[in-house]
Amino acid sequence: MYEGPVQDLIDELGRLPGIGPKSAQRIAFHLLAAEPADVTRLQEVLQQVKEGVVFCGVCGNVSEQETCRICADERRDKTLVCVVEEPKDVLAVERTREFKGRYHVLGGALDPLSGVGPDQLRVRELLARIGADDITEVIIATDPNTEGEATATYLVRILRDFPGLNVTRLASGLPMGGDLEFADELTLGRALSGRRAL
Amino acid sequence: MYEGPVQDLIDELGRLPGIGPKSAQRIAFHLLAAEPADVTRLQEVLQQVKEGVVFCGVCGNVSEQETCRICADERRDKTLVCVVEEPKDVLAVERTREFKGRYHVLGGALDPLSGVGPDQLRVRELLARIGADDITEVIIATDPNTEGEATATYLVRILRDFPGLNVTRLASGLPMGGDLEFADELTLGRALSGRRAL
Structure with a gap:
């Protein structure tokens, strides 16, 4: 063209x-009209990402060091691990400011049709962490969709063999600020079955 | 973050x-997970664009050579010039396969609030072409918005002094495949005032 x-x-x-x-x-066309310095900066960050991004050896999150800031922070509760699919999910949980534990990034969710089985995820690393550290609770925070739910079910099955380990899952229900009328039936069904005593 | x-x-x-x-x-995150070769290719095309893109000396379109393919094509009608704002507009007109003339790319539209006056556009080059070549018709194909209309009005004013030069403007009206009911009042007004005898 x-x-x-x-x-x-x-x-x-x-x-x-x-x-x-x-x-x-x-x-x-924006880049064509841009200052060469702007294009250079974009090239440089691409280079940095290609060369420089490491994944935390403990949790698998993106990191600058061998151990990420969260895993290196001694004030974070070592006994509590939140299992998420992707680094961006770590950010989402961090934004709540509600979670004081650490993370484990799986690197995706089970999706056999796309060839993603347990070996493609960081499941073995999770089991090793649970075996080595004093982890008392694993919160499974995979996405509330087909792949995420399948991953959660799989993890519950292999984690319940660890003695003294609580395995929990994020609550499903109505989103805050939402409108009951506009909730889809699956969400509303989950909100009903997960109802709490007041 | x-x-x-x-x-x-x-x-x-x-x-x-x-x-x-x-x-x-x-x-x-896509680039993080991508093959290094893919990232390298993106860096390379950025480099090429920074170094290698030239603008056609005749019409101002993006080009690989000093003269673009369209201006170098002897089968295109030299007497007919379509004036557009941007290189992508050339492509839009080319896609119609209706136009056999050549182009002149202004490089934008008049927008005094953003500091774009006639000197920031390739107006002088257009006047030089009209003076030098045997151009008999200039079709003004700037966008049908405020800036494009202002540019068209300005061009008409300075081009009407050239003897024997026809200056035309793309027709405004209802888009094909559209629905009269959903046309905005400005478009419908233009379609009315530009109605043609059948």
């Missing part, structure tokens, strides 16, 4: 998730 | 047009 490098850039941008042909074109 | 290079990448991606914090995060 366009000539040479412009089309190459549009093609490459179009391969990124959530960027369609129109957005790719718009970004490409 | 995240540590080091990951957050830098999210910040840089978030500066691109149409990419919010959530998309930036999603793309960053």
